[in-house]
Amino acid sequence: MAGKKVLIVYAHQEPKSLNGSLKTMTVEELKKQGCTVTVSNLYEMQFEPRATRKDIVGDLHNPDHFNYGVEAWKAYENGCLSEDLIEEQRKVKEADLVIFQFPLYWFSMPAILKGWMDKVLVQGFAHDFPKCYDSGLLKNKLALLSFTTGGDEEMYSERGPSGNIRYLLWPMQHGILHFCGFSVLSPQICFGPEYVTEEKRRQMLTSWVKRLQTIWEEKPINCVPEWYFGNI
Numbered sequence: 001m002a003g004k005k006v007l008i009v010y011a012h013q014e015p016k017s018l019n020g021s022l023k024t025m026t027v028e029e030l031k032k033q034g035c036t037v038t039v040s041n042l043y044e045m046q047f048e049p050r051a052t053r054k055d056i057v058g059d060l061h062n063p064d065h066f067n068y069g070v071e072a073w074k075a076y077e078n079g080c081l082s083e084d085l086i087e088e089q090r091k092v093k094e095a096d097l098v099i100f101q102f103p104l105y106w107f108s109m110p111a112i113l114k115g116w117m118d119k120v121l122v123q124g125f126a127h128d129f130p131k132c133y134d135s136g137l138l139k140n141k142l143a144l145l146s147f148t149t150g151g152d153e154e155m156y157s158e159r160g161p162s163g164n165i166r167y168l169l170w171p172m173q174h175g176i177l178h179f180c181g182f183s184v185l186s187p188q189i190c191f192g193p194e195y196v197t198e199e200k201r202r203q204m205l206t207s208w209v210k211r212l213q214t215i216w217e218e219k220p221i222n223c224v225p226e227w228y229f230g231n232i
């Protein structure tokens, strides 16, 4: 929809990957709609995933005992986070929708993306107890996980060896995104792109682009335990 702002946080090393194609097609489709699209290409940016003292500029709140959560929170409040983190927070603040594009690594996200979550979504900026979940500081924003897997859909079915794919979405969608107040749209999952035909891969890309054409009409999921572990 024209005027909407979208941030794509993209975590893949290879532009020719399916993730790379998904990202490129997302940018093209959303720009066609008149959206402003920003991409944080984490590997290209050489985003530093480790949460360390280097993220805080100047004096520490407690130099005798380094507590990352507290230090990042105080640094955010005092404008003393490092420039790269302030820039990522600015992008999140402006966005109506944040799309995370990544390959599934060990039932989760690649370390570089997890590092982005650890360091960007700090207390004071994204949450501030009791301002979490529906009152999280990023409420009124949408988030969507778009990812690829190695396993096929059957493996991630209720009785498959990996279990229902929704089980592993709980920490990412609920523990991170919903905790920070995001309304979560249904995930976009491309199962096993390495092992399917070229035709099937093209279908994965076209169905994603088709979905993007009406993405602004979508209702967020009901991000409650039952969505993940029950029958809704």
Ligand SMILES: Cc1cc2nc3c(=O)[nH]c(=O)nc-3n(C[C@H](O)[C@H](O)[C@H](O)COP(=O)(O)OP(=O)(O)OC[C@H]3O[C@@H](n4cnc5c(N)ncnc54)[C@H](O)[C@@H]3O)c2cc1C
Residues within 6 Å of the ligand: 012, 014, 016, 017, 018, 019, 020, 021, 102, 103, 104, 105, 106, 107, 108, 147, 148, 149, 150, 151, 193, 194, 198, 201, 202, 205
């Ligand atoms: C450390 C690690 C942990 C992992 N853990 C898990 C796990 O827990 N669970 C799990 O299921 N998997 C796991 N995997 C596998 C991983 O999720 C998959 O390898 C990955 O999701 C595949 O996506 P890709 O974009 O990297 O594929 P790629 O191999 O880059 O792309 C797949 C195919 O798509 C083709 N392609 C690209 N663009 C297009 C286009 N425009 N049109 C048609 N074809 C195109 C490419 O040429 C390629 O042939 C893990 C992998 C690693 C490295």
